[in-house]
Structures are given as C-alpha cells and as structure tokens.
Amino acid sequence: SQQGEEDPQALSIQxxxxxxxxxxxxxxxxxxxxxxxxxxxxxxxxILIRSNEREKHSGRLRVTLDTxxxxxxxxITASRAADTASYFCATDFQGAQKLVFGQGTRLTINP
Amino acid sequence: KAGVxxxxxxxxxxxxxxxxxxxSPISGHRSVSWYQQTPGQGLQFLFEYFSETxxxxxxxxxRFSGRQFSNSRSEMNVSxxxxxxxxxxxxxxxxxxxxxxxxxxxxxxxxxxx
Numbered sequence: 459s460q461q462g463e464e465d466p467q468a469l470s471i472q473x474x475x476x477x478x479x480x481x482x483x484x485x486x487x488x489x490x491x492x493x494x495x496x497x498x499x500x501x502x503x504x505i506l507i508r509s510n511e512r513e514k515h516s517g518r519l520r521v522t523l524d525t526x527x528x529x530x531x532x533x534i535t536a537s538r539a540a541d542t543a544s545y546f547c548a549t550d551f552q553g554a555q556k557l558v559f560g561q562g563t564r565l566t567i568n569p
Numbered sequence: 570k571a572g573v574x575x576x577x578x579x580x581x582x583x584x585x586x587x588x589x590x591x592x593s594p595i596s597g598h599r600s601v602s603w604y605q606q607t608p609g610q611g612l613q614f615l616f617e618y619f620s621e622t623x624x625x626x627x628x629x630x631x632r633f634s635g636r637q638f639s640n641s642r643s644e645m646n647v648s649x650x651x652x653x654x655x656x657x658x659x660x661x662x663x664x665x666x667x668x669x670x671x672x673x674x675x676x677x678x679x680x681x682x683x
Binding site: 488489491493498499500501502503506546548550556557558559560561562 | 573602604611612613614617625627657659661670671672673674675676677679
C-alpha cells in the first residue's frame with residue numbers, strides 16, 4: 459500500500475507540553491501535508507512542505523521532512539486543549555494526482 | 570470566501586438503495602475530490618474532477634460514480650448500497666489540479682446504511 463503510516467496512533471499529553479507525531483511513507487513524493495480533523499468533521503489544512511524543503515514553521519507548528527528516510531514529523535509546541543483532534547499526514551506521489559492519507563494520530567490534550 | 574459545502578450532512582439509507590451526495594467547492598476552485606472515511610480503512614481517495622472531467626480514480630467498485638458541472642459543483646452517487654458503504658464522505662476542493670495539491674475540505678456527509 460502507498461498509504462503513509464503514522465506514529466503513535468494515539469497520544470495524550472498535558473496542556474502546555476509539546477506533541478510530536480511522525481509519518482512515514484513508501485514512495486517518492488511531490489509534497490507532504492498535515493491536516494487536522496476534529497471529531498467527525500472535515501479536515502483542516504495545517505501546513506504543506508515540498509519535497510525539496512527540510513523544515514517549515516507555522517505558528518506553533520513545526521514540520522520536518524527527511525526524504526532519505528521517507529519520513530516527516532509534526533511538532534505542536536505549547537499545546538492547548540483546542541489542539542485535541544486527529545492529525546493526518548497526506549502525500550501526493552510523483553505521477554499520481556491524488557492525496558494518500560495516513561491512518562492518523564489521535565491527540566488528546568489534558569487540562 | 571465561503572468554504573466548501575456538502576449536502577446533506579446526514580443520511581440514512583437502506584441496503585440496496587442508491588444515494589446522491591452534493592458538494593459545492595470554494596468559489597474559483599475547479600478541482601473537486603471525494604474521499605471516504607471509515608474507522609477501519611481510514612481516509613480513502615474516491616475520485617477527482619477537474620473542469621468537468623474525471624482526472625483520477627481510486628480503487629472503488631463501479632457502484633461509486635461522480636460528475637462535475639460547469640459551475641464546478643460536484644455530485645457523487647453510490648448505487649446498490651451495502652452496509653460497508655456506511656462512512657463519512659468528504660469532499661475537497663482545490664484551485665488547480667496538480668502540484669501543489671492543497672485541499673480544502675467540507676464538513677462531510679455522514680451516510681448510514683441499514
């Protein structure tokens with residue numbers, strides 16, 4: 459399967475702590491994106507990193523991409539209760555105009 | 570700009586029936602993609618339409634079909650519903666088809682097949 463794998467499947471931390479989620483994929487990509495989904499709702503785009511980029515920041519989000527290891531990580535700093543959601547990585551592979559999503563990481567921020 | 574809208578938001582159908590879901594993309598977006606989300610299979614790509622043409626298709630049976638109109642609105646149809654078709658169906662729009670492929674998602678249609 460081309461589907462990415464995310465690690466961990468679930469993560470529970472205290473408010474104010476940092477949360478790190480990882481994503482691995484199998485084939486060469488054009489871009490990698492991270493999305494957030496609140497329970498049973500649509501996905502919200504967080505950040506896109508291109509295959510020739512290694513790190514990108516957006517507010518409290520930091521994404522890294524290591525194409526040699528075919529992996530990416532999403533770091534959320536100073537977590538808040540509102541960050542409780544599922545987080546998905548999505549890749550569009552070279553030669554395929556579609557997004558392939560990982561299984562997601564369920565993040566719970568405890569007050 | 571208004572976001573992606575999907576109708577209906579919730580739907581209950583009986584096995585064997587057919588269903589049509591609707592998606593209105595963000596104004597100016599010409600690409601519309603559909604995804605199925607289930608607890609077991611996760612988010613799976615169904616198909617993408619761009620300028621009324623199907624550009625890409627996922628690995629779903631022919632019971633799943635779609636179309637796009639000249640105003641970029643899209644519909645997807647599922648015929649002969651099966652229990653396993655119960656899922657959240659998400660529509661996403663994008664300004665262009667291709668790279669980069671940033672998607673803007675609607676709230677989804679929750680389909681329950683009984």
